Amino acid sequence: MKSVKQNALMHNLLLLLCENETISVSRIAAILDTSESTIRRKIDILNDALKETGYGYIDKSPRRGLHLVVEDRAAINKLFANYELKNIMTGERQIYKYLILILSGKNNKITLNELSERVYDSIPVVRKNLTVCEEWLSLFELHLSIKKNVGITLKGSEESIRLAIKHIVINNDLYSIDESIRIFAQGIDLELLKQCIFAIESEWNFKFTEESFHSMLVYAALAISRFSHTVLTISDTERKTVVKYNEYSWSKSLFKMIEEKFSVEIGEDEIIFFAVQLLCSYLIHSENFEENNAYKYDEKLKTFITRIISVVSDVINVDLTQDKELYYGLLNHIRPAIFRMRFEKHSTQTLTNFIKEEYKQTYRVSWALSILFEEYYGINISSTELSYITLYIQSSLDRMSQPIKMALVTELGMGLNQLFCNKIKISVPKVEKIAIISLHDFNVKMLDQYDLIVTTSSLKISSDKVIQLSSLLSDNGIGLIKQKIEMLKSRQLETKKKFDVSCHTLFDPKLIFTHLKVKDKEALLSLLSKHLVSLGYVSSKYHASILKREKTVSTYIGNSVAIPHGNSGLVNESKVAIAILDEAIQWDTENEVDTVFLLVFRISSHEDSKRVQLFYKGFLELIETDEKLKYLRSLPEDELYKYLVQ
Structure with missing residues (x-):
């Protein structure tokens, strides 16, 4: 059914492009009742297919929309006789077939001929599709080695391979989750394994969310099927960290039961690896907004949550500090979130873009918390985790708002x-x-x-x-x-002033650029970084830290605005560099940007932290509406500086 719906979507998408001279992504999304992010992904797939087959291409013009450039109108028209568009679409289902075969190959190997025969593609087509597989595998720090007379070898750590397998099992629509697990863990009694996990849930009085349950089922099955011929590489940090938490005891209890039921011997590394996945998993808490007894929360985490709520309250001028539901909700969410950001390499969550658009202002407020995560735990918060924290804050605001x-x-x-x-x-x-x-x-x-x-x-x-x-x-x-x-x-x-007087030193006329012309995101960040280095505000390594962060989390916050930032430890003096572009540039896979605030913050004291909070408070007012942004973009450099510090 899902396949039929996707084919219908592609068919209707092509139809709309044919019938309109230009059409925006938002207009297509509204007509087809589909999210804009989905439409953008399908546009990219369709565009690649049109180019490869010589039918034409899709021209993307900022502020104008999409325009179908047709090389052969008759050929395009014939496509509508084929409802499934099989002639031009490779589709992600086929790529999933490749990935499943590659990841389930004996000793992580498979020959080109075997792969070609099993996916019913020619060798040239297989080679082309392997480049797509490489992109997906790179998300998990895996890559393919293709050698003559050897074939295709999957390279990477066993931990990364298992993480990739888990994502394939959870997300592919070729097979059910149980069917997928049996491909990678042949001969496993899944029903017996489920009973073991149910027993641990009952014994320790907690419940997994649906996705987390399936993830743990995958990891347990892989532990049984792969432990005898693969080696896990567990870091000293993981060994020292994991044993402090109850999840290690849960893992030990589970594998003791598995050893008895399945007549196998599971090593300590498997127990630790599974405990790490438990620490990263989502649980359902039924204690009605109180600390879950399965957890032992440390005082640092409690202080951190209190600080988060205090910062948010200060930024939005709404006191959320008495909302116990918010406190315990964040307490239960952020602990595993910290482990997810430390140990996971990729997220299956797909709500981020929806949350960014639906709760735009609250999402922007949440960005003020990113520095706190660095300050307390030395980690860069991902856009996925930031989005879910946004939901907790938005729920609290909804509870606080008066009829x-x-x-x-x-x-x-x-x-x-x-x-x-x-x-x-x-x-x-x-x-x-x-x-x-x-x-x-x-x-x-x-x-x-x-x-x-x-x-x-x-x-x-x-x-x-x-x-x-x-x-x-x-x-x-x-x-x-x-x-x-x-x-x-x-x-x-709203706030009465744009920025508190303590924030005025963050702005420097030499770091404000209007009507700027740059070819892409990398060129812009390089230009701004060079100016910051030349003025002595950051070290020469700061630029690399910005790029590293951009690879892990998009700093796009809506309304064509982005707020990139790098490692605060490489900052000599806090500043904000501003770039207003003549033409929008691609910022991430789905969004274009024409207004950039490069946030260069050094947090070495309570005063520094307070000033950052005050900046975010004024910043939200500055970009709150399209009208305010339009005015901001219209100002020349000297007037923009005066506008910020008046």
């Missing part, structure tokens, strides 16, 4: 008024009660009693709180009310 007080000033009949009130309560959950006031009873003093006043009559007063609609029941009117309510909610994030 909207609304009044309807009307001269219409009660039946129509009640119909309107019911429609509003259904469409806008934040409105719980609506006061109905007759036009002749309304007076200007009532403005202070309500957040919003809706009317179809002229009240002859000027106020942001008043919305005059032509019709109470039109969708357009409901839309205007929603917009006004969102504006009211966003005011809690």
Whole structure:
């Protein structure tokens, strides 16, 4: 079913490109009821296929959209007779077939001929598709060695191979999870293995999330099937760290049971490796926002969580410090998150882009926490983990926000008024009660009693709180009310000044560039880094640290804005370099950027940390709306500097 839906999506995508001179990704996503990130991925696949087959290509123009350049219109038209587009699509399903065969090969080897026969592709096609496989495997620090008379050899650590296998099992849609596990762990009694994991869950009083359960099932099966002929490389750090936590005891208990049930002997390295995966896994906590008894939280973590909530509260001017649900939620989430960022090389989570767009302002607030993760734990927070922390903060804000007080000033009949009130309560959950006031009873003093006043009559007063609609029941009117309510909610994030006076030294006129022309992201970061080095603000190694971070986490935060930053230990003096580009450049696989704030922060004291918090507070105000960004981008360099420090 999923395959059919994907084929239909590609078919409709090509149809829209053919029928429109230009069309934006957002417009396609809206028409096809699909996320923009999915559309961008499919556009790339379709574009490669069109180029390879000579049908044409897809021209991508910033601010204009997508344009299909056709070399052979008749050939394109024929494609619509083939609903599955088999003539032009290789598709990720075929690549998954390659990866499964490569990762399940005996002694990590498979010949080109064997691979060709099993995937039904010619040798030239196999060679081409192996380059795609190489890209995927590189995410796990694996690569392929292809030699004549030897074949294809998978190179990399056993830990990386198992991590890659886990991701293949969880994500491929060729086979069920159980079927996939049996490919890599032949002969394993999966039902018996599941019973062992269930028993450990029950004994230690915790529950895995669905994905984590399947991940642990994969790792346990691989331990049984591979321990006798593979060697795990466990670092001293992992050995010293893991044994301190209950997960090590869980792992030991599980493998003791496995040894008894499966008549095998599992070594200590397998127990430690599995414990690391447990530390990285998501658990379901049922203790109703209290510390889970399965965990022993250290005081450092508790202090860290308290600091996180304090920083967020300060940045958004909303006190979240009394929200116990937020505290315990973050406590239960961040502990395994720290281990995931230390030990995992790739994430299967796919919600990041949705969260960035759906909760844009809160996601930007969360970026203020990245420096805290470096300060406390010496790790760079990933965009995936940042996104999930965003959800906890957003949930807390939703709990804190007060219901909207609304009044309807009307001269219409009660039946129509009640119909309107019911429609509003259904469409806008934040409105719980609506006061109905007759036009002749309304007076200007009532403005202070309500957040919003809706009317179809002229009240002859000027106020942001008043919305005059032509019709109470039109969708357009409901839309205007929603917009006004969102504006009211966003005011809690506003500050009176752009930046506190303590932040003014972060800006230097020599580090502000407008109407800049650069060919790509690397060129821009190189240019900014050279200026920072020449002014003595950073060491010569700072540029490399920016690039390293960009490889692990996208610093795109929406509205064509990015906030790259490097290792704070390489900073001599905190500064912010700003680049406003004439033309947008590709920032990551899915987003273009035309406004860049390179955040160069040194955190060596409490005052430094406080100044960074104040910067983020002002920064959120600076880029809050499209209108503010448009004005920012219109300023020349000297005016932009004055605007920031006024």
